[in-house]
Amino acid sequence: MDQFAINIIVLGKSGVGKSSFCNYLFDQAGLFETGSGKPVTSWEKNFQSHTFEHQGHLLNVFDSVGLEADNYERWLKQFDSFMQQRRARPMEPETWIHGAFYVINASSARLEPVDVNLIKRLGQDARIPLQVILTNADVAGDKVEALQREIHHLCPGVSVTPLCSVSVRRRGGQSTQAFGRDEVLSLYLEQSHAFLSKRLAAMSCLNFKGVLREMRNTVVAKIEQADLSIFRIADLDLDTEIELPDFDEVFSDLKGFDDYLSSFGFVGDWETSDELENAVTRVFDDFQGEMESRFKEIEDGFESDSLLRKVGALYEAAKIILTLKSTMIEWLDEGFGRVHAALDQLFIKYAEDDNFFASHLKGCVLIRPKLFGIF
Template sequence: MSTFPTNILILGKTGAGKSTLVNYLYGQEIAVARAGRPVTAKGLHRHEPFPYRNMSIVVWDSWGLEADKAREWWDSLQEELVRQSGRPDVRDWIHTVIYCFDAKKSRLEEYEQEHILKPLIAMGYRLIFALTKWGLCSSQEKNAALEVLGSAYPGFSCIPVESVSQKLRSGRATEQLGRNDIFREICLNLRSNLMYHLRIRTRTEMKEAIARAETNTIRVFDRETGFFTIFGDELRTKLEDTARQNYLREIRSVYADLRDSLTLIDRMCVEVIRGYTGIDVSEKLQGLHRLMDDIGDTRIQAWSSGFEEYAATIITTVISLGLFAFIRNDTYRDGFVKRLREVSVRLTEDLESFAASLDQAESGVEEEIAKKLNALR
């Protein structure tokens, strides 16, 4: 079995068909929305992992969404999602969100849009809309359901689903529908959701790392200086070395975490897609690693293994003030802090350039994977 679980969050209004959808997709009698171990005080639940093909599937569900509890419902869900995405291991994050939409009713309530769907999208989750009870719908109802979702959420996947094969009173029989299409979208969404949240986390952590390096360097300045300090070349050299070491240590740590997380996401992506579809996409994932390896040849080399030379150039250039002996401590400190802020700004600008390059490369990777998966249709 794969060492990587696929964490699936199933949402929807009461009676939208969450339980039957899971049973149809995985052939498992998971009592969605009625059992499971509660993770928050309110009703977000994690069910025990179960094997499917060569994977481990973890289904999360919530108490049924209803109008009079929509705000309470969202507060509970949001708290858990924030907690999940803050975990250091991407295997613990929510990988895919499936929203069950009753196609026969063909309407979106204002409360489910304002309190659930729009906030989820704002958090970076690319939803899969499962149009449940499709086999029970008339042609008019089907068209209306597609129009409602297509108008409100263009660009999001809307998958017609019939989870149960049954004979109706009219004599017509419904046929199960949508499993392979849902699986294909899970494969695409897993990578898209993980990469989005990884980029957000990396930006935040890198900015925090730069701020820590600046603060720690100033702290050393305050500890090493006093009324009788001689502000000359010896002190300047010591401060340059301190700044270089602080910035280098902090940024390297975040950069190493990024590489490790990216490698893990790539492995998850390959194994999950192989598990659901049998397709091998490993050759499609080389571009990002080449970008990471070759980044020392660009303006954003601050985040490469050649950071020492880069940092030395920036810090020496910016911090060196043409200092003289016996300058007042407060004057020197103000100038030193100003120069450190300039270093932080320069590094933050390069971080954004680096992130933009990764975003562009990732778009190409996801496009190539989508082409390969769409060929299955």
């Protein structure tokens, strides 16, 4: 099985220590070029990535040009283009952006409107895991707590992690050790697992619906092509007349929720997998029970002492026989429709207010639209 990389973007104004943070976080001394308050990532290298391995996970880290007053419009245009490209294939999770680090220099003790705007765009609009990293936390003193309070006030729910990315020996023999790396990575992987679990579960609902839709169309085509005339009803062998597809083969290309999580290096042990399978199985079992009850009711009618019930049973049986094709298709659509409705409810639960799949949903072709709540 191919291993997918977790895609991370690193953003922030020039001179806040993005490159030093990346070198420290991913233990890659010198790979990310550092400078002294000046832009070191060129526009040609904007949003280019470096790949690392950490605790069994592949990490793709996309570095960015530092934000400055005179490049904001250009930077924002490239950022929006980059994010749009990463949303272009919503059914391919390896192309998504899975999280972001927004870096602020804690010693500056300033949270500017551009910072707040981008933090909100990432956390609230893009709905991806986000950590605000406060660099130079070793020398910032009380400014760190003040910045944390301000960020939590203006951007509720955003995680803020103080960090020092370099060890420094100061006058008098004192030294400052780098800190924060383990806290940042541990929290990020926890956030990433939760994020991927929900979004992959929503995607699995759509994948499942697509496979069921193809299966339904294949079975209906078989029914419509079959010779089910009333004159052959006594000799009719449906198994021979309607050769159904191999359902194992139909579902073989449907990559499971657990498989996707494993591809990103996470153990697929969340309840979501069982919830998806149980929901579909329960609907099919309930529908099968109802169908058996319908036929049992007709059978009981024929065996009844009541003439009225016998006539009613004969009428129901005749109606089924005379309209066998349309009846079979109607029952099929009813069963599949119920499964789709159950998947709709699960999709709403998993996606919540994340509109990431909106463009994909617009292109869905539905069998019977009135049965589907959201598509």
